[in-house]
Amino acid sequence: MVTRDAACSCGQLRVKVEGEPLRVSVCHCLACQRRTGSAFGFQARFPRDSVSIEGDSREYVRISDEGEPRTFNFCPECGGTVYYVLGSAPDVVAVAVGAFADPGFPEPGRSVWESRKHAWVTLPPAAEHGE
Numbered sequence: 001m002v003t004r005d006a007a008c009s010c011g012q013l014r015v016k017v018e019g020e021p022l023r024v025s026v027c028h029c030l031a032c033q034r035r036t037g038s039a040f041g042f043q044a045r046f047p048r049d050s051v052s053i054e055g056d057s058r059e060y061v062r063i064s065d066e067g068e069p070r071t072f073n074f075c076p077e078c079g080g081t082v083y084y085v086l087g088s089a090p091d092v093v094a095v096a097v098g099a100f101a102d103p104g105f106p107e108p109g110r111s112v113w114e115s116r117k118h119a120w121v122t123l124p125p126a127a128e129h130g131e
């Protein structure tokens, strides 16, 4: 089974995942833009059972517009958010795809919050749109 390793900038907080992601998505919402410092969030969901976490993390809980808590886990040393958990899906872990530092990572199959999309961003032709 394929395994992949994600890490923060300093390498202190690490996540190992087994198997392919349940879902790979990009989110163009303004909160993801602020969280990542980039034009969109890019994340992959895995079943919690296939995720192992090493290192210390701190949590930041953001309440979504729909009232759902999202718990972001970031490295206390370098500040990088490596993974987060949605209140509505506690058995799933979303890992920030950039933390894999792998340009060969599977492309996003879904794109959400396109009303906030930067105009220059072009998505894979097969991506589905919306939640």
Ligand SMILES: [Zn+2]
Pocket (backbone or CB within 6 Å): 008, 009, 010, 011, 012, 013, 075, 076, 077, 078, 079, 080
């Ligand atoms: Zn770090």
Ligand SMILES: [Zn+2]
Pocket (backbone or CB within 6 Å): 027, 028, 029, 030, 031, 032, 033, 041, 113
């Ligand atoms: Zn978002």
